[in-house]
Amino acid sequence: MKITFPHMGNVYVVGKILLDELGAEYIVPPFNNKKALEIGTKYAPESACLPLKINLGNYIQAYEQGADTILMVGGCGPCRFGYYGALEKEILNDAGFNMDIIILEMPNGNLKEFLNRVKRLAGGFDIHKIFRAIRNTTRIAKQVDELEKLTFKIRPREIVKGSTDRIYKAFQEDMREARGYDQARKLVEDTRRELLSLEIDRSFKPLKVGIVGEIYTTIDSYTSFYLDSKLGNMGIEVERPVTISNWIIDHIIKSALHLPRDLRYVEAAAPYLGKMIGGHAQETIGNAVLFAKDGYDGVVQVYPLTCMPEIVAQSILPAISRDFDIPVLTLIIDEMTGEAGYLTRIEAFTDLLEKRRERTTIEENRVLSRS
Amino acid sequence: MKKKIGIPRSLFYYQLFPFWKTFFEELGAEIVVSDRTTKKILDDGVKSCVDEACLPVKLFHGHVINLKDRVDCLFIPRYTSISRGEYVCPKFGGLPDMIRNSFEELPQIIGTEINLRKSNAAAFKAALEIGSYFCSHKKRIERACHMALKAYGDFVKQGVNGKFPGDLLDGSQPKAVAGSRNGRLNIVVIGHAYNLYDSYINMDLVYKLRCSNANVITVENVSEEIINEKSAQLFKRMFWNFGRKAAGTALHILDRSDIDGVIYLMSFGCGIDSFVCDLVERKLRHSRDIPFTILTIDEHSGEAGLNTRLEAFLDMIRWRKENENYISAHG
Numbered sequence: 146m147k148i149t150f151p152h153m154g155n156v157y158v159v160g161k162i163l164l165d166e167l168g169a170e171y172i173v174p175p176f177n178n179k180k181a182l183e184i185g186t187k188y189a190p191e192s193a194c195l196p197l198k199i200n201l202g203n204y205i206q207a208y209e210q211g212a213d214t215i216l217m218v219g220g221c222g223p224c225r226f227g228y229y230g231a232l233e234k235e236i237l238n239d240a241g242f243n244m245d246i247i248i249l250e251m252p253n254g255n256l257k258e259f260l261n262r263v264k265r266l267a268g269g270f271d272i273h274k275i276f277r278a279i280r281n282t283t284r285i286a287k288q289v290d291e292l293e294k295l296t297f298k299i300r301p302r303e304i305v306k307g308s309t310d311r312i313y314k315a316f317q318e319d320m321r322e323a324r325g326y327d328q329a330r331k332l333v334e335d336t337r338r339e340l341l342s343l344e345i346d347r348s349f350k351p352l353k354v355g356i357v358g359e360i361y362t363t364i365d366s367y368t369s370f371y372l373d374s375k376l377g378n379m380g381i382e383v384e385r386p387v388t389i390s391n392w393i394i395d396h397i398i399k400s401a402l403h404l405p406r407d408l409r410y411v412e413a414a415a416p417y418l419g420k421m422i423g424g425h426a427q428e429t430i431g432n433a434v435l436f437a438k439d440g441y442d443g444v445v446q447v448y449p450l451t452c453m454p455e456i457v458a459q460s461i462l463p464a465i466s467r468d469f470d471i472p473v474l475t476l477i478i479d480e481m482t483g484e485a486g487y488l489t490r491i492e493a494f495t496d497l498l499e500k501r502r503e504r505t506t507i508e509e510n511r512v513l514s515r516s
Numbered sequence: 517m518k519k520k521i522g523i524p525r526s527l528f529y530y531q532l533f534p535f536w537k538t539f540f541e542e543l544g545a546e547i548v549v550s551d552r553t554t555k556k557i558l559d560d561g562v563k564s565c566v567d568e569a570c571l572p573v574k575l576f577h578g579h580v581i582n583l584k585d586r587v588d589c590l591f592i593p594r595y596t597s598i599s600r601g602e603y604v605c606p607k608f609g610g611l612p613d614m615i616r617n618s619f620e621e622l623p624q625i626i627g628t629e630i631n632l633r634k635s636n637a638a639a640f641k642a643a644l645e646i647g648s649y650f651c652s653h654k655k656r657i658e659r660a661c662h663m664a665l666k667a668y669g670d671f672v673k674q675g676v677n678g679k680f681p682g683d684l685l686d687g688s689q690p691k692a693v694a695g696s697r698n699g700r701l702n703i704v705v706i707g708h709a710y711n712l713y714d715s716y717i718n719m720d721l722v723y724k725l726r727c728s729n730a731n732v733i734t735v736e737n738v739s740e741e742i743i744n745e746k747s748a749q750l751f752k753r754m755f756w757n758f759g760r761k762a763a764g765t766a767l768h769i770l771d772r773s774d775i776d777g778v779i780y781l782m783s784f785g786c787g788i789d790s791f792v793c794d795l796v797e798r799k800l801r802h803s804r805d806i807p808f809t810i811l812t813i814d815e816h817s818g819e820a821g822l823n824t825r826l827e828a829f830l831d832m833i834r835w836r837k838e839n840e841n842y843i844s845a846h847g
Binding site for chain 2: 190191192193194219221222223224225227228230231232234235236239248417418419420421422423424426450451452453454456457458459460461463464477
């Protein structure tokens with residue numbers, strides 16, 4: 146059994162460490178690329194959301210390298226993601242790729258079936274091994290997310306432009322080769338030191354932009370055309386509250402054990418969106434409000450075309466923009482999105498943010514032109 | 517004076533109106549339903565809604581505009597779930613919020629959450645809350661709820677007995693099928709009630725099929741037991757109410773020899789349809805060669821295109837029935 150799993154930003158680190166610790170054989174598919182998207186678009190239903198298409202591309206590219214089993218997480222709606230695994234299995238089998246799929250979820254609250262699947266994955270039921278794997282996976286997820294957050298801070302302030310991108314890219318490549326938790330942790334630590342040793346402009350006060358939206362398109366840099374790095378290189382500090390470690394710890398572990406969770410975003414969203422409606426709509430609304438209250442200069446929402454929860458969020462965001470006087474840009478991505486048009490919109494948005502900052506610094510002495 | 521409650525003729529109107537009609541009438545409210553969909557209602561909706569939303573949600577905005585200045589309150593409950601363990605759609609769950617944040621001046625909105633995902637008792641609690649806007653007697657609300665359930669039960673039963681729900685709600689379409697019994701086709705049209713029973717939005721699809729001597733059968737004509745039994749065969753249980761019904765119906769079609777063709781009516785950008793339609797098509801094509809076509813509608817559908825596709829589909833079925841075993845000797 147050779148396992149593979151779909152890409153989503155740095156999720157591959159989490160996936161590979163989990164499988165390393167469980168002692169399973171696996172293949173990490175090539176990083177998201179144009180070919181993967183083309184393959185996925187060919188087989189997926191045309192109006193499916195973008196992540197499904199890239200997932201399929203990942204599987205098929207891994208299949209070509211010898212993978213035969215897919216590891217995927219599931220859910221029970223209402224977002225389409227919950228049905229990804231089941232539909233992907235149908236599509237792959239119809240297309241002649243004979244792959245099996247292990248969906249980590251509790252079908253109809255069936256704990257036994259869930260444990261069976263874990264057993265299959267772990268090749269036995271060594272409770273000690275499984276607990277250690279979960280603990281180390283959670284740890285590495287957290288460390289990688291912290292490292293990424295660090296790049297958000299350093300990138301706009303670095304003196305030699307492009308240094309952060311270079312180091313971070315090398316880290317992602319090297320991580321493919323790392324084996325086990327210890328090696329991965331060391332790599333994260335080395336990269337962190339390297340980033341901290343970069344020369345930065347400490348007096349620089351960057352604009353701050355919050356990124357909200359659907360989890361896949363915000364986390365996965367390839368899909369968002371490296372939005373966080375683009376903004377960073379324009380001298381803007383970004384913040385992205387929805388992360389993979391947050392998802393694992395808050396949504397899976399804490400909610401399964403009924404532990405208290407950080408629900409500030411729920412409270413912030415309440416006047417605009419009273420309930421959880423699936424996906425990350427509530428996070429999008431809540432975090433946009435929190436960003437506005439924390440004095441951020443702007444908010445960017447990113448989501449794949451036809452994403453149901455984010456459409457609801459998008460129709461509510463103008464009210465937040467009005468109430469808090471904060472600019473919001475919505476970027477919608479599908480397999481046809483052209484990078485140039487996308488970049489133009491981001492540049493126009495950042496120009497607007499710059500101008501707004503000048504306006505507030507001049508205060509009352511606003512002038513249209515001076516001779 | 518009676519309180520006027522506005523119910524948009526859109527989305528769940530086509531599934532649950534018999535329930536709410538009885539419920540509000542029993543409580544002594546005056547019900548105002550928005551007008552039948554017109555081009556103006558659709559255009560108004562498209563203008564006031566985000567571009568990315570699907571057609572039915574845009575249309576809903578249009579119906580709200582049509583109603584908002586002539587009622588005391590608008591009935592836009594948050595339909596999170598209408599059946600155990602299942603959801604409706606994220607957009608339905610966020611509908612009252614979308615409406616509230618899209619319009620400046622609105623009458624009071626009754627946006628009570630209806631969430632039957634965990635228990636049916638929640639429905640009763642929601643009904644009590646909705647009823648309390650009109651009446652303070654708990655007993656009376658309970659009775660209204662009871663009567664409404666009965667009316668709704670009758671409506672569902674009539675559907676299962678072969679009545680076309682669209683005819684029960686809206687008598688504007690010719691009920692009878694034109695043409696002789698000979699050569700009459702049985703066409704299953706799978707689609708959301710709000711697309712299927714709004715004849716403006718689907719460009720008179722049902723009327724056109726009937727005029728071409730075809731019976732129209734819908735998801736509502738299949739009983740819940742059959743749907744549940746069939747949909748249980750899926751690799752993974754569907755967690756959307758409509759998804760389960762559509763998949764169950766599709767699997768039921770496979771058992772029937774009297775179905776001549778299947779049309780899947782979907783609205784562009786519908787997240788649920790993008791998955792369910794694909795799954796239904798795969799299930800049908802795997803085991804049978806029943807003719808299958810997809811009609812996608814959006815706010816700029818051209819009627820001629822739909823007509824052409826429909827005619828071609830029906831002609832193909834008829835030619836195939838007549839000539840299936842005929843192979844030209846001329847090659």
